Amino acid sequence: MSILQKHFPLGLGTSRFPISGPNDTEGIEKSIKIVRKALDMGITYVDVGFNYSAGMAPIVLKEAFQQTSTPFTVTAKVMYGQDRTADEARKRVELYLKTMGLEKAQYFTCWTIWNYEIFQNIMKKGGIYEGALKLKEEGLIDHICCSLHAPPADILKIIDSNAFEAITVSYSMLSAANLKPILDAAYAKDIGVTVMNPLGGGVIAQNKDYFSFACGDKDEGNTIHAALRFVKAHPAVDVVLGGVKSEKELMDSISVFSKPDPEPPAERLERVMHSVAELKGFCTGCKYCEGCPKNIPTAAIMQARNALLFEPAATYNRTEPEELLYHIQMFRPLLHDEGWLPETAENPCVKCGKCERQCTQKLGIIDAVADTYRRAEQTYFTKEAHKERLRDLLYQKGYKKVGLYPNGGFSNLIIRLYQEFFGTPEFEWLQFNSDPKTWGQMADERIVHGPKEIPELQPDMILICTYKYDQDILDSLREYEQYGVKLEKLHRKEEMPWVF
Numbered sequence: 311m312s313i314l315q316k317h318f319p320l321g322l323g324t325s326r327f328p329i330s331g332p333n334d335t336e337g338i339e340k341s342i343k344i345v346r347k348a349l350d351m352g353i354t355y356v357d358v359g360f361n362y363s364a365g366m367a368p369i370v371l372k373e374a375f376q377q378t379s380t381p382f383t384v385t386a387k388v389m390y391g392q393d394r395t396a397d398e399a400r401k402r403v404e405l406y407l408k409t410m411g412l413e414k415a416q417y418f419t420c421w422t423i424w425n426y427e428i429f430q431n432i433m434k435k436g437g438i439y440e441g442a443l444k445l446k447e448e449g450l451i452d453h454i455c456c457s458l459h460a461p462p463a464d465i466l467k468i469i470d471s472n473a474f475e476a477i478t479v480s481y482s483m484l485s486a487a488n489l490k491p492i493l494d495a496a497y498a499k500d501i502g503v504t505v506m507n508p509l510g511g512g513v514i515a516q517n518k519d520y521f522s523f524a525c526g527d528k529d530e531g532n533t534i535h536a537a538l539r540f541v542k543a544h545p546a547v548d549v550v551l552g553g554v555k556s557e558k559e560l561m562d563s564i565s566v567f568s569k570p571d572p573e574p575p576a577e578r579l580e581r582v583m584h585s586v587a588e589l590k591g592f593c594t595g596c597k598y599c600e601g602c603p604k605n606i607p608t609a610a611i612m613q614a615r616n617a618l619l620f621e622p623a624a625t626y627n628r629t630e631p632e633e634l635l636y637h638i639q640m641f642r643p644l645l646h647d648e649g650w651l652p653e654t655a656e657n658p659c660v661k662c663g664k665c666e667r668q669c670t671q672k673l674g675i676i677d678a679v680a681d682t683y684r685r686a687e688q689t690y691f692t693k694e695a696h697k698e699r700l701r702d703l704l705y706q707k708g709y710k711k712v713g714l715y716p717n718g719g720f721s722n723l724i725i726r727l728y729q730e731f732f733g734t735p736e737f738e739w740l741q742f743n744s745d746p747k748t749w750g751q752m753a754d755e756r757i758v759h760g761p762k763e764i765p766e767l768q769p770d771m772i773l774i775c776t777y778k779y780d781q782d783i784l785d786s787l788r789e790y791e792q793y794g795v796k797l798e799k800l801h802r803k804e805e806m807p808w809v810f
Contacts (some may be wrong), residue, residue: 396441476502
């Protein structure tokens with residue numbers, strides 16, 4: 311029996327609250343009501359990150375928790391890169407608890423493990439995992455968990471380590487073939503499983519007619535309900551996270567899990583998996599096409615290209631153009647889940663045909679690979695493009711100080727890549743963030759500054775690293791141009807995020 315089986319099957323995701331920022335009083339009040347309603351209806355698992363919902367999710371939870379006596383549990387997420395040591399992990403958890411007004415968090419989550427190397431760094435002596443063990447010993451947390459975005463082979467190795475009592479993975483009909491071995495392994499070890507992105511990051515909700523095959527006789531033609539029931543049908547899955555923007559969305563999701571599945575779960579799994587395998591042009595993830603003599607990740611590319619079959623959903627604050635949305639949905643799993651970023655956009659395929667001969671769906675893999683490399687060039691999705699971008703922005707420009715805004719995953723990557731590409735910079739890195747909770751804190755061995763310190767620190771230029779809020783941040787920093795500060799956005803118009 312896993313540690314998560316005690317929970318109501320629906321968990322409350324807090325990343326999509328209807329809040330535009332700290333001054334959005336109406337949005338904050340609506341969000342507090344959503345949380346209270348969720349708790350009143352029996353939801354006990356609350357998933358929160360410190361930057362969720364414009365950084366306001368922890369504050370919303372504090373207000374909601376103070377207004378109820380209903381039992382609940384929360385996560386405290388610590389990401390390697392933003393924090394590296396046991397002491398930094400402790401400070402992060404203490405910040406969570408202080409912000410939410412709590413004495414403890416039930417689930418410590420090693421957040422966003424991209425690959426096995428990051429897992430190894432987390433496990434090092436004096437690292438994040440050691441900090442989690444100390445927090446557990448002192449009663450500030452109950453369980454040590456993780457969220458995994460790594461390639462399936464790495465996830466299986468992490469599960470085999472027995473380091474974690476529960477895992478969070480991205481799982482839906484779209485990824486079912488790849489994730490089944492992972493869920494089976496977790497189930498065999500009684501490791502709890504929380505599922506994020508049960509609707510494929512919005513793809514299923516956006517294309518309900520296409521996925522209507524998910525509906526059984528008793529699903530009343532509701533594709534979204536059927537998709538959620540499919541995710542819960544695997545016996546390993548304990549909690550399905552639902553990110554909601556309104557009480558209406560919340561109540562709709564609760565209705566799915568408030569009664570038993572009208573179809574036996576094992577039959578639902580088998581039926582839907584069979585239907586997915588028969589989709590025309592759809593890669594089922596069987597991986598028979600693997601083994602390319604030029605090491606092209608054909609299986610990963612073909613699975614990622616499934617996104618091209620569906621109407622794209624708005625994402626990362628982008629609503630258009632349509633081709634950009636398609637590219638985000640296609641390249642995201644290649645980088646996020648597979649760690650694939652080609653060196654250049656030159657297609658290494660020799661058209662030997664091995665992949666197509668082995669494909670059970672008889673897909674045009676050779677042409678698909680060529681098209682993928684073409685799209686990679688168009689969207690600057692290569693290591694060579696990243697190097698040239700940093701050269702154009704920063705290399706030998708005579709800068710003495712360069713600010714990165716905000717600090718975090720993007721800024722850490724930029725610092726590392728600059729060192730890799732060009733060596734030690736001739737300028738000083740500065741890190742900025744709009745969140746007052748981060749000011750004065752150390753991040754990756756550098757202090758985090760607030761924007762009001764810009765005139766005093768006098769950076770020559772500030773590079774806006776984030777993808778989702780880059781235009782908002784650019785607009786907010788315009789006033790500092792009067793001090794001679796040059797403002798640049800990392801990402802170009804058609805560019806993919808450097809970090810997903």
